[in-house]
Amino acid sequence: MSDSVLTDVVEGVLVVTINRPEARNAINTETAVAIGEAMDRLDEDRSLVAGVITGAGGTFCAGMDLKAFLAGERPSIPGRGFAGIVEGPPVKPIIAALEGYAIAGGFEIALACDMLVAAEDAKFGLPEVKRSLVAAGGGLLRLPQRIPYHVAMEWALTGELVAATRGYEVGLVNRLTPKGGALDEALGMATAIAANGPLAVAASKRILIESPEWPAAERFDRQREISEPVRSSEDAREGATAFKEKRAPRWQGR
The missing domain is CATH 3.90.226.10 (2-enoyl-CoA Hydratase; Chain A, domain 1)
Structure with a gap:
């Protein structure tokens, strides 16, 4: 550098x-x-x-x-x-x-x-x-x-x-x-x-940037392509577990 x-x-x-x-x-x-x-x-x-x-x-x-x-x-x-x-x-x-x-x-x-x-x-x-x-x-x-x-x-x-x-x-x-x-x-x-889930942060930014160009009829399908991998990630499970256990989540980016 x-x-x-x-x-x-x-x-x-x-x-x-x-x-x-x-x-x-x-x-x-x-x-x-x-x-x-x-x-x-x-x-x-x-x-x-x-x-x-x-x-x-x-x-x-x-x-x-x-x-x-x-x-x-x-x-x-x-x-x-x-x-x-x-x-x-x-x-x-x-x-x-x-x-x-x-x-x-x-x-x-x-x-x-x-x-x-x-x-x-x-x-x-x-x-x-x-x-x-x-x-x-x-x-x-x-x-x-x-x-x-x-x-x-x-x-x-x-x-x-x-x-x-x-x-x-x-x-x-x-x-x-x-x-x-x-x-x-x-x-x-x-x-x-x-402090938030890194996969969710990156996916949310991507949807915000890309979605204005999506045809209206395809918006939810295209959003689903981006959001579903995050929903099924280890981090999503960790987020729910941390909430249940009343502790800070430990993100892995997976």
Whole structure:
């Protein structure tokens, strides 16, 4: 793992920190590769149930590193896209903890996450149009799925930065915190998720993501294909047994 990305494990949660504060955590190729490796680890390690991604030095991410781009770098990796996440987010839940700025590609990283926690003074947005560019890292695809259509159109076409408090008002931000508190709050959410059955958590996220594309007549059949293996798992039996015995469950991921 590169020094440009730091990782830590807390109670079944992988904490991923973009660690280029001198560049406002802008993404170069090295950083994209390292984030992609962290996402692979989150998906493949059975002891991990959820993840949190944040930035060092009081800011989340300023997007693509333009100096690296002008030097010929393309901070994208096969299968996961820009920043190692926007085209292939992890299968397991991941929460973005936003402090300072999350702009352009940095906002697109946040939008690739399942939940957002933001400090009250944080700001985010897609300012690409101000430079005659297009937010092609998933921002234009995901934003109208996260907030009302007309609000998404305003944000995307004006390119103006948006206050985290406004993001909370329109349902984009799950929780607001005082400055400096986003990571702790996101970690609290993630550890609450990680205390649950890992198979059930992954299956629930999959159904939430995939079901809008299912034909109405097939929804319950398709849901059953995902949910039944969990229902018949050892963990499901352990959950019922733990409830009966009034103790904490011991998940095995099987």
